[in-house]
Amino acid sequence: xxxxxxxxxxxxxxxxxxxxxxxxxxxxxxxxxxxxxxxxxxxxxxxxxxxxxxxxxxxxxxxxxxxxxxxxxxxxxxxxxxxxxxxxxxxxxxxxxxxxxxxxxxxxxxxxxxxxxxxxxxxxxxxxxxxxxxxxxxxxxxxxxxxxxxxxxxxxxxxxxxxxxxxxxxxxxxxxxxxxxxxxxxxxxxxxxxx
Numbered sequence: 001x002x003x004x005x006x007x008x009x010x011x012x013x014x015x016x017x018x019x020x021x022x023x024x025x026x027x028x029x030x031x032x033x034x035x036x037x038x039x040x041x042x043x044x045x046x047x048x049x050x051x052x053x054x055x056x057x058x059x060x061x062x063x064x065x066x067x068x069x070x071x072x073x074x075x076x077x078x079x080x081x082x083x084x085x086x087x088x089x090x091x092x093x094x095x096x097x098x099x100x101x102x103x104x105x106x107x108x109x110x111x112x113x114x115x116x117x118x119x120x121x122x123x124x125x126x127x128x129x130x131x132x133x134x135x136x137x138x139x140x141x142x143x144x145x146x147x148x149x150x151x152x153x154x155x156x157x158x159x160x161x162x163x164x165x166x167x168x169x170x171x172x173x174x175x176x177x178x179x180x181x182x183x184x185x186x187x188x189x190x191x192x193x194x195x
Contacts, residue, residue, distance in 0.1 A: 046073030053155030058120030070149035
């Protein structure tokens with residue numbers, strides 16, 4: 001059996017390989033748990049977008065840039081003035097953007113809701129003035145959900161990890177954790193050269 005010197009100890013290559021696989025398994029398991037938690041959140045919160053990171057200050061002071069939002073899907077006909085909602089904008093230039101603003105008016109026609117007029121708490125005018133919404137407001141089918149929880153500052157981490165540099169640094173960090181976890185492991189037995 002081949003032995004190598006490792007941190008002052010002689011250990012078998014088999015033992016060293018076991019340690020590497022164990023640390024790799026821990027990292028993979030952590031990743032699987034994170035994905036499962038996200039998928040569970042979509043089911044529990046009844047929305048395809050259970051989490052969102054805030055990128056602007058339009059809702060300051062209620063919601064600040066860098067906050068992480070927990071979003072719950074809702075029956076759009078149960079929303080009321082004052083709710084903070086997340087919606088897909090009707091502006092074609094912002095087609096993939098989600099907007100987080102407060103409902104300030106609900107427009108109806110023949111007893112049916114045709115739109116929600118929204119406004120950022122920090123904005124002087126409703127979104128209809130800026131062109132984010134049609135004059136009647138956001139159509140009910142564009143509402144993604146209602147904000148149920150704000151986690152301060154955690155959104156900065158999410159935004160960072162969405163960038164290629166952030167993702168690369170995360171991979172490097174996980175690799176370093178595996179390596180250092182392996183390097184910190186102590187073998188069970190110390191072998192002497194005199195044997």
